[in-house]
Amino acid sequence: MSQVLFFDSTLRDGSHAVGHQLSLANIKNYCSQIDSVGLHTVIVGHGNGLGASSLQVGIAAVTDMEMLKAARKELKRTKLGVFLIPGFGTIKDDIQPAIDYGADLFCVANHCTEADVTKQHIEFLTKKNKEAYGVLMMYHMAPKERLLQEALKMQSYGAKGVILMDSAGASTPDMVSETVSYLAANIEIKLGFHAHNNLGLAISNSLVALQQGALIIDGTLRGFGAGAGNCQLEVLVGLLLKMGIASELELYRLMDVSENVVAKIMKKPQEITSLSLISGMAGVFSGFAEHVRKAAERFKVDPRDIFMELGRRKMVAGQEDFIVDVAMYLASRKGSEKESYDIESLL
């Protein structure tokens, strides 16, 4: 297990759970406590990545570069990581400044079928001798053969690894097992897995991924993250220890940071609400939850119906504007035809 890299997305994915309102004090405090735990990288910045602070997905309390500056001071042993989705952030406006602020590691993400839009960015980073990883978001929406094609593209651009992101928490253990074993056997670079807990499987799916050849686990302390939250790293590490698998992470230290720092940042415990469950079933991006709740209130429709309709329309991460569109559509339809949540559309 010693070659497995642990990516810590607590500050990045957790940002979704607090409406992108993490403070510099939160970031500084967290980074200073987590630095010596043995993580490969701590990823910092807006929940949707650098340059994503927007009316579309949420304006962050502080700028990405302020966050990086605060984190950089505290991280001595752990790499400072960032996340970026091309289409939101750019090389000129975000990647180059992040390099200037001392970022060591870059996750360049896109929808799982669109890897070629990451070419510009991964190649740029490789040229600059930065550690770059490709991320295939919403991986549940594409068959494994297609995922392999996309992963191979990222490999050819110079990525050090490819991370499958179960952005909607829509994976069953079988899906994880089949996809991860297939990809791990067919790419030369490291394969990673980033789980969400909508179906209560974030830890279990991460374990399955490890058993099938994943060499990167991306999770968060206390599961702090979008929707139902992520793979709770300290629990996974505890589970691995119990199974007799040693990792380089110090369990007690992880627990301490989880209790003493992360619990205090969180506005509420990370739980699987009905809305998160529906989001996992519908296969809709976990980060939509807050926006859906607000739109449902405003247009007086059932938020579960919004999720199901978004799933039917195959919306991808970043399409938060369609939430209002769908809510209005459902509200206008409600007048003529009284319809409740329809499970059939799932089958």
Place this chain on the structure above:
Amino acid sequence: MNRIKVGIVGTGNIGTDLLFKVQRSEVLECGIFAGRNPDSEGIRKAQELGVSTSVDSIKAIQDNPKCCDIVFDATSASVHQQNAPILKKLNKYVIDLTPSKIGKMCVPAINMRECLKVSNINLITCGGQATIPIIAAIMKVHPDTEYIELVSSISSKSAGLGTRMNIDEFTQTTRDAIEKFTGVKKAKAIIVLNPAEPPVLMHNTIYAKIKKPQLSKLKKAINAMAGLIQKYVPGYKITLGPVAENGRVTTMVEVIGRGDYLPRYSGNLDIITCAAVNMAEAYAREKLLGKMGKRL
């Protein structure tokens, strides 16, 4: 009626769609359809239509400058870098559909007249064509708008290699054009590709940060502008708004293509080819009137 001759350089999807639109025009005719790939579907279609074709690309126009007065460049930004000085020397009116940023930025609904006076115009990006006029209308009602944000989602199938390899240029060019055309202090452009089947229509959401929005005035201005655009982009439609909450005004625009050569979902490509042909027709009409004037 007399027609003005156009040349189309680049026989891919955009070039071929332009050809179909030129064929329908009352004032334009295609003098040369030139690319590099002899096996391209575009060349085959053009031959079926009885249009002169060439695989010598720009050289076909250099060798026979009389074949056209107007040139559409539907190649790529780097190829247009080379084509632009050649076409300038030949004294052609150039309508550039690549993201080269060489010519004057053109949105027909806003600056058509100025763009007829220069020799090279550039059509920015699809997101820019679809939203800059609406943003300009918003800014006219509310010069106090603090911030504009555009989210363009397009189907994966209609995002060609050019868009994909230059996604940074797409967002930056669109943002710069929004700021330049509308005078808003700060703008941001976001692009999202959606691979759903059947392909999704081109969809644009415009957010405007306005403290006290006057919605009825905004609605009137936005609808009037949409009417202007519909004259050259028939599938252009405001699908939502303007609606306001917490100082955020949201307007959504959908573009359904005409389905000339490109499928109807690729409204993002149609809006560019429609704008290009619209400019060519305006140029041609001026030229035809000028000729008549001389004769009188």
